[in-house]
Amino acid sequence: MTQQLPSSNWVKWQEGESIDLTIITPQATGFAIHWANNQSQRCTGPNCPFCAAGGQAKQRWSAKVKIGEATKTWEMANLTYQSLYAIADAYGGMMGLNVRVKRTGLGRATRYTIVPLTPMPENPAKRESQAMIGYARELCEAHAIQPKDEFKRFLTDEHPEVRSQPQRRQLQLFIEWLETEYPDVALGEEPLEGTPEDEIVDIDGMFDNF
Numbered sequence: 001m002t003q004q005l006p007s008s009n010w011v012k013w014q015e016g017e018s019i020d021l022t023i024i025t026p027q028a029t030g031f032a033i034h035w036a037n038n039q040s041q042r043c044t045g046p047n048c049p050f051c052a053a054g055g056q057a058k059q060r061w062s063a064k065v066k067i068g069e070a071t072k073t074w075e076m077a078n079l080t081y082q083s084l085y086a087i088a089d090a091y092g093g094m095m096g097l098n099v100r101v102k103r104t105g106l107g108r109a110t111r112y113t114i115v116p117l118t119p120m121p122e123n124p125a126k127r128e129s130q131a132m133i134g135y136a137r138e139l140c141e142a143h144a145i146q147p148k149d150e151f152k153r154f155l156t157d158e159h160p161e162v163r164s165q166p167q168r169r170q171l172q173l174f175i176e177w178l179e180t181e182y183p184d185v186a187l188g189e190e191p192l193e194g195t196p197e198d199e200i201v202d203i204d205g206m207f208d209n210f
């Protein structure tokens with residue numbers, strides 16, 4: 001299950017405010033909520049009591065982001081996510097994407113506009129790989145684990161079958177495994193999808209470069 005983070009970890013915009021942030025997760029996590037009893041309630045799907053009562057669930061998305069040095073969670077409506085997704089698609093993926101997000105309006109008139117700050121990449125796959133390495137490192141550091149050693153352990157003791165995968169896929173599976181293994185820093189519950197044909201160079205040495 002998705003972890004609920006303290007509300008101070010959520011990105012909040014004042015009306016008219018712009019915030020520059022970097023997405024640090026390969027994919028946004030989708031979920032659905034109901035508004036009931038004056039609060040948002042997670043839709044649990046087939047057995048959801050709010051659906052059973054005739055309530056309409058709204059699609060929401062969350063993504064881990066960096067604002068300066070702070071790691072936060074950006075939770076957004078589906079409309080905002082669609083804009084973000086379109087930009088990510090053009091810029092080679094969610095991970096590492098640097099955007100300026102501006103809020104206009106209040107209440108139901110609230111809108112978010114997103115402008116990419118990242119230059120159009122020459123090599124989107126490489127940029128995304130580097131961002132993924134950074135994210136894997138961060139997950140490890142949050143638990144005082146050596147990323148390089150942990151990655152080796154992952155490939156030898158935990159999931160040797162992953163060795164036959166392309167390097168980029170190995171890294172994605174490693175992140176997925178870290179998030180499962182250390183669930184208090186996990187955000188996503190969605191399986192990662194990748195483009196395994198996009199290789200990264202020298203995965204054994206990649207954690208040394210930080």
Ligand SMILES: [Zn+2]
Pocket residue numbers: 034042043044045048049050051052057
């Ligand atoms: Zn529901």
